[in-house]
Structure formats: structure tokens, C-alpha cells
Amino acid sequence: MTRQHTFNSLPAHETFPNPTSTVPCWRTELHPLDNYRSTEELPSTSDIVIIGAGMTGISIAYHLLQETSPESAPSITILEARQVCSGATGRNGGHLKLASWIVKDKLEQWSVEASRELIRSHLAHIMALKNVIEKEEIDCDFLVTRSFDVFMDSGEARQSEGNLRMYKDMAMDELEHVDLLGPKYLEAVTGVANSKGAFSVPAAQLWPYKFVTGLLNTFIDRENVNLQTTTQVTSISDHQDPNGFFRIETSGRGTILARKVVYATNAYTAGILPMYHDTIVPVRGTGAHIVPLRTSKDPTLALQRRVNTYTYNIFHRRGQVDHLVHRPDGGVVIGGARVLFIDDPEQWSGVVDDGSLILQEQVTPYFERVMTEHYQDWRESGAKVDKLWTGIMGYTTDGAAHVGNVPGRKDQYVCAGFNGAGMVYIFLTARGIARMMLGTANFEDSGIPRVFKATRERLEKQ
Numbered sequence: 001m002t003r004q005h006t007f008n009s010l011p012a013h014e015t016f017p018n019p020t021s022t023v024p025c026w027r028t029e030l031h032p033l034d035n036y037r038s039t040e041e042l043p044s045t046s047d048i049v050i051i052g053a054g055m056t057g058i059s060i061a062y063h064l065l066q067e068t069s070p071e072s073a074p075s076i077t078i079l080e081a082r083q084v085c086s087g088a089t090g091r092n093g094g095h096l097k098l099a100s101w102i103v104k105d106k107l108e109q110w111s112v113e114a115s116r117e118l119i120r121s122h123l124a125h126i127m128a129l130k131n132v133i134e135k136e137e138i139d140c141d142f143l144v145t146r147s148f149d150v151f152m153d154s155g156e157a158r159q160s161e162g163n164l165r166m167y168k169d170m171a172m173d174e175l176e177h178v179d180l181l182g183p184k185y186l187e188a189v190t191g192v193a194n195s196k197g198a199f200s201v202p203a204a205q206l207w208p209y210k211f212v213t214g215l216l217n218t219f220i221d222r223e224n225v226n227l228q229t230t231t232q233v234t235s236i237s238d239h240q241d242p243n244g245f246f247r248i249e250t251s252g253r254g255t256i257l258a259r260k261v262v263y264a265t266n267a268y269t270a271g272i273l274p275m276y277h278d279t280i281v282p283v284r285g286t287g288a289h290i291v292p293l294r295t296s297k298d299p300t301l302a303l304q305r306r307v308n309t310y311t312y313n314i315f316h317r318r319g320q321v322d323h324l325v326h327r328p329d330g331g332v333v334i335g336g337a338r339v340l341f342i343d344d345p346e347q348w349s350g351v352v353d354d355g356s357l358i359l360q361e362q363v364t365p366y367f368e369r370v371m372t373e374h375y376q377d378w379r380e381s382g383a384k385v386d387k388l389w390t391g392i393m394g395y396t397t398d399g400a401a402h403v404g405n406v407p408g409r410k411d412q413y414v415c416a417g418f419n420g421a422g423m424v425y426i427f428l429t430a431r432g433i434a435r436m437m438l439g440t441a442n443f444e445d446s447g448i449p450r451v452f453k454a455t456r457e458r459l460e461k462q
Helices: 055-066 102-107 112-136 154-169 173-177 186-190 208-217 266-272 299-307 360-374 376-381 426-438 456-460
Strands: 045-051 076-079 095-097 143-151 179-181 197-205 225-228 233-236 246-250 255-263 280-292 311-315 321-326 332-335 383-396 402-405 412-416
Touching (some): 045 055, 055 076, 055 208, 055 426, 076 255, 095 112, 095 311, 112 173, 112 208, 112 426, 154 197, 179 186, 186 197, 233 266, 255 426, 266 280, 266 383, 266 412, 280 360, 332 360, 360 376, 402 426, 412 426
Parallel strands (some): 045 076, 045 255, 076 225
Antiparallel strands (some): 095 197, 179 197, 246 255, 280 332, 280 383, 311 321, 321 332
């Protein structure tokens, strides 16, 4: 039995990317392909049209080409409403990890095996990204590391530790990678003051925008690939015409015909696929890049900052979580602060405006306090937010992404609604979608987690 979540939602016709957006730290070094158009005009036809040039859309295109020979590869057109990787991936926390807490949430909704599939996906994605980055020589600061799930409330710490032991007793072998940290050296190991409990899990960090643009750069020169940025799709026909084409309308740039379509549109899916209204809902979050105010006078603490490459999820009361990544440049990327606005849904639920900030005068000092109150080296040096931004995630009513054939629409596919955790699902899920589109796999043997399967039943349970 799945647990349903309730969000405020927008009318479908308003669920489109905001024309302007705040600037995250990840988009301060723009790639030449950021605002690229392969041709002056849209192609008239394409075998496959991918809507969205974030991590999902670019990964699908990459796998379509990897799974076919140059001679047999389909023509691929990628339509992006704004710039490449200007949506959720370009605004996220910059890390991926085995999310140990997901086991509790998902066991309450799905089977043990379904939960194990999700955990296996987390682990597989760390190595899959490592392998493709090394293979394609993508410069994106990728680093395999560890991540700490740190609990600031003693009751939640005890409950989480008990849950972990119970799951391991259930022979969930995937959790052998999770280490429970004892109280004796808890603060010394995590570096987080006043922590009450913690797990250590496999993780990786990277510069997500550089990964996506680097991946795109490996195939953009292929003759059968056409990228069109600042090209907003406004509508798609439900069915193919007698010649086997869907008609795709854009805002001010004309029409393109496609034999197959994939919606890599995450939070904005309902704008052009209204059946997902109230099922995939835009949810706004906030993030920041923090730098030290001054150089530490203690050389030991200064060294600690330079070598700390761990990532963190810090769990507070009321289930609120802040996530942060210690970057090689000595700064930190942090996100969360939901405790400040969770009780005001108009700030975050059903919101597509990533061109404005959330409670800037409260969020900025909050993020700075997280660093100075929890980390000794930051307590001495002080902390300053030098970049603050917002981003729009796609959340679903049952907590699982929607992936596969669009219900009732032959040759249309959806890969969206990753609930703010796309980094541990997207790349290999995109491979599964590519294989389905090429006819070399059905959903069941695609490798996509089974709970992600897009069905009419899931839409009707909204």
C-alpha cells in the first residue's frame, strides 16, 4: 500500500519553467553549449524528440547513442525551454549517496525487495557515474567519498539506529555498506558538534552542471543530434498522424514532427502532459555556497577544511534535513532550511518561480549558523553566504518517480518526478528508457526500479 502525499499544485497550463532564474554556484562557469542551437531553425522531423536538457534528457540521448551503431542510430532532437542544465540538476547539492533513511520510508509503502532495488540503485549510480566520467574524460570534480547522516536529536538517533539493526537482521545485504558510528568518537569523526548519532555511507560528490555539459559535449557533433535551447514546448498531440508522427508545438519557434517523444521534464511535466497535474508537483527549495570569513589561525583546523571532502545530511527535529558538501575549494554547498518555511506552503509547494529567493533575510543567517554552530573550524573562521539560489524539484504524490510508457500514449515516454533525489536514479534509469525506446527491452527487464513504473493506476490514486 503506497502512502500518498498532498501538495499545493498549479493549473497545468501554468506549470512551465520561469523565464528568469537565480544563479547557483554551479552555473558560474558556463559551458559553450549552455545556450546552444545546432541549427538556426528547428528540424522539420526527428525520430526521437527529448523534451528537457537537464541530467535526464542528456543522459537519455547519451544512452540512445551508446546502444546503437552510428549507422543505425535514430535522429535525436533535444528541446530545452531555457539553457542546458538550468533546472533542478544545475541547482542541487552536488552529491549522491546511499540514502539509508529511505529504507524506513519505503518499507512502510512497498515490499522489502522494492526497497532493496532502490538502495541498489544508489550504490550502482556511484560507480556508474565514476565509470562514465573516467571513460569520457569529463572534468567535473568527481570524487568517491563517504557521507554522514547525522542526527541532532537523541530520540531520532536511537530510533534510526534501531531501525538500521532491524533491517540488517532482515538480511538486507545492501546495508552492509552502512556503518553505525558509536558515541565515543562521534563528534571527532563527523566533525559535527552536539551530534547524537550518525551513520557513514558510500557517496560521491561532483560539479553537476559540468557533468551534464561534459556528457553532452561527447555527442553534440554527431550528425543525427540536434540541440535547441530556449525553445519551450507548449503542446504535443496525443496520437500519431497517419504517417506515424506526433506534432510538437513550441513557443515562437514553430513545429517539429517526431516518431517518439520522451518527457524529461521533471517538475514541469504537467505543463505539456496535463494528466500529471496533481501527480508530479513543482516544489521549491533553496541552496547556498558558503565561504569562510577569515583564514583560520589554527593550522590544524585550516588543514582540516582543505582535506574534508565528506558530504552530510544533518537531521533536525520535525524531520527537517539540511544537506551539505565540503568542496575542494574550501567552501561548502548547503541546502535545506525548510524549517523556516515548511509551515508556509505558498513559499514552496506548487511553485515554479526559481527567479526569486525564499525568505532571504532569514535563510542566509540560518545557513551561516549551520556551519558556525556545528563545525569547529567554521566557528573560528566565520561563515559567509556568497551565493544563494532557489531550484524547482518534481515531487510525486506517492514518493516515486514516473518512468516508462505514458499511460494510453503509444511511443510517448516519461522520465520525471525524482523527488529531489535524482542523482541516485537518473543516469541508469535513462539507460532503461533508451532501451525501451529502441525496442531492446521492456520495462520489466530495463533495470528501472519497479516502483517507478508509470501506470494509469498511479495517476488515478493522486
